[in-house]
Amino acid sequence: MKIPEISFVAPVGTPAGVEVLSLAELRRRIPGEQLAIPQRPEFHHLLTLTGGSLRHMVDFTAYTLEPGAWLWIRPGQVNQWSDLTHAEGTLILFQQSFLTPATVTTARIDDPHAAVLHHPLPSDAAALHRATDHLTAEFHAFGHLPLDVHTAALRHLLSVLVLRLAHLTAPADAPATEPDPTYLRFRDAVEHDFTRTRRVEDYANTLGYSARTLSRATLTSAGIGAKEFIDRRVVLEAKRLLAHSDQAAARIADRLGFASATHFNKYFHQRTGQTPIAFRDATRARHTGN
Structure with missing residues (x-):
């Protein structure tokens, strides 16, 4: 079983790039057994609950949501819905391109390595609730304003929401300046290219930097060296495939660019302390309660 990649499709008659719907509408639209299949969307999910409870898995971690909680799932992260029968709330789907470059930069929306945002009850819950209500009302008021005005209003209202949510996860000591362009290119x-090469020298040659320059830029911006950065990305993808697909370790090794399953097993074990199959078994046992 491969992990299906899901593209954003705007509902007919709505601006491209954003959608706001209730969990009740999601239940009506998509069968529960289809939602339960692990999937890798190519767009952002903002999920908040107003009633009931929900257990949602992102990558290989399960998050429990109660009323007032927020969950932000980013493109490329593998997510899996549980039973929605007893959950009520709002789901906001959007593409990065819908927002302005300034918002994308400030909220780190373009960072593929940003952590999953999960807040059981944010301190500014009232402000987030108001922002969600305003965005929902505007989305469902299609036709009340000229399309360009309606789209601009949605863009501004969504920006307010994502900026507030991004602020919740910003480290207290995060630099105020924009990330180093060298690091962003790397x-x-x-x-x-992480499935093609794991060598810092290859990236340095492609980008026109020295390996030392890449390591220095990555250490400053991400807190780890360039080689560690590459390895963490490879291990993350390996964990996603092990946890959410039934592909054999040999097949995963091939997909990640390893010469053999033996090399992959050694690489994974050195960096996680587990063999790939042990990680898969432990992850599935943890989430099934066995």
């Missing part, structure tokens, strides 16, 4: 190159 980060994007790794995201594109």
